[in-house]
Amino acid sequence: MEEADKSWSEAPVSRRAFVGSAVIGSAIAAAAGVFYPLARYLLPESKSGGGKKETYTVALNEVHVGEARFFTFKRRPALLIRKSDTELVALSAVCTHLGCIVKYHEESKQLLCPCHGAKYDQNGRVLGGPAPKPLTAYNARIEAGTIVVEEA
Amino acid sequence: MDELKLGPITLRNRLVLKGFEILDRRFEIKEILDEEVFTKLAPTHLGIFSCFGGITFFIFLMQIMTGLLLMIYYVPDTQSAHKSVVAITNDIPFGWAVRGLHFWGANLMVLTVMIHMGKIYFGGIYKAPREMNWVTGVALFLLTMGFSFTGYLLPWTQLSYWATVIATEAPGAMPVVGPLTKSLMLGGPDVSQVTLSRFFTLHVMVLPAATFGLLIAHFLQIRRQGISGPM
Numbered sequence: 001m002e003e004a005d006k007s008w009s010e011a012p013v014s015r016r017a018f019v020g021s022a023v024i025g026s027a028i029a030a031a032a033g034v035f036y037p038l039a040r041y042l043l044p045e046s047k048s049g050g051g052k053k054e055t056y057t058v059a060l061n062e063v064h065v066g067e068a069r070f071f072t073f074k075r076r077p078a079l080l081i082r083k084s085d086t087e088l089v090a091l092s093a094v095c096t097h098l099g100c101i102v103k104y105h106e107e108s109k110q111l112l113c114p115c116h117g118a119k120y121d122q123n124g125r126v127l128g129g130p131a132p133k134p135l136t137a138y139n140a141r142i143e144a145g146t147i148v149v150e151e152a
Numbered sequence: 153m154d155e156l157k158l159g160p161i162t163l164r165n166r167l168v169l170k171g172f173e174i175l176d177r178r179f180e181i182k183e184i185l186d187e188e189v190f191t192k193l194a195p196t197h198l199g200i201f202s203c204f205g206g207i208t209f210f211i212f213l214m215q216i217m218t219g220l221l222l223m224i225y226y227v228p229d230t231q232s233a234h235k236s237v238v239a240i241t242n243d244i245p246f247g248w249a250v251r252g253l254h255f256w257g258a259n260l261m262v263l264t265v266m267i268h269m270g271k272i273y274f275g276g277i278y279k280a281p282r283e284m285n286w287v288t289g290v291a292l293f294l295l296t297m298g299f300s301f302t303g304y305l306l307p308w309t310q311l312s313y314w315a316t317v318i319a320t321e322a323p324g325a326m327p328v329v330g331p332l333t334k335s336l337m338l339g340g341p342d343v344s345q346v347t348l349s350r351f352f353t354l355h356v357m358v359l360p361a362a363t364f365g366l367l368i369a370h371f372l373q374i375r376r377q378g379i380s381g382p383m
Contacts, residue, residue, distance in 0.1 A: 041245055042224070
């Protein structure tokens with residue numbers, strides 16, 4: 001019995017101190033769990049929309065003529081179509097009907113929505129189906145062998 | 153010198169005691185705590201269903217806090233209401249969490265109020281001398297319904313628009329007072345900006361103020377009369 005007591009008293013941290021720090025640590029973690037989201041919610045956004053425009057860049061030779069490339073722009077799916085050597089179209093890939101992701105059909109050069117059959121041409125104009133308005137267009141330009149997509 | 157044996161926590165304990173002393177010397181809080189908290193022990197016959205009034209109050213406090221946070225970004229205008237709600241949900245950091253808490257809190261609060269009322273009703277706890285507490289309780293229940301009804305319109309979606317159309321048509325069908333009641337609720341012949349504005353005012357100012365007032369009465373009554381004995 002005495003030996004056991006001895007080993008406890010020789011422990012680097014007393015049980016009381018350990019439990020005390022564990023309680024305080026949990027309390028701090030719980031408080032951080034409340035105050036971190038609160039601070040993020042109230043502070044103005046610094047990442048996106050903070051004056052700086054979001055851009056997407058891709059090397060020109062990675063996108064072949066007639067091909068479409070899907071990418072994430074403004075946290076939503078978007079697509080880039082290279083119509084010819086220099087002609088580029090960048091569009092939001094979110095269908096204006098109910099928000100499904102449109103697919104690009106290279107042969108018909110049309111964008112089709114798999115959900116309710118909305119049809120768009122290469123420039124995002126509505127060809128048929130339930131879509132109420134054209135796809136949101138972005139600016140796409142070529143800068144020294146790189147494609148740069150920006151908000152229109 | 154006994155304190156030293158407590159080890160490293162003593163300093164913190166001392167600070168807490170010191171803080172307590174500072175308050176106690178000025179406000180004599182020890183007396184209040186002794187009388188109102190430490191000597192008022194919960195009766196042993198209480199079960200889980202006795203907790204639902206307190207749970208409802210806790211959810212109500214959550215609704216106040218998340219509601220305040222939502223109000224910072226919400227715009228009560230027919231052109232911007234839905235847009236601002238979408239922005240809160242999708243763009244503002246943790247906005248989805250704040251809105252989710254408010255949404256689920258609202259639904260849960262109706263449920264917990266119902267359970268609380270069920271306990272009071274089937275336990276016969278509303279009987280004398282607690283009749284007045286039942287009356288304030290029913291008024292608080294109606295206020296909860298009012299919160300749900302007015303809050304439902306605020307996101308300005310198709311669902312909320314038509315729900316409001318239907319829910320105002322019903323009182324509009326009452327004999328004699330129907331048309332007046334309906335136009336008083338809508339502020340005009342149909343659901344419009346005027347309706348949104350008055351529902352918003354009710355939801356964030358009038359109903360919370362009334363709820364706080366009735367809650368004070370509700371709590372003072374139970375404080376004075378005590379929790380009812382076992383069934």
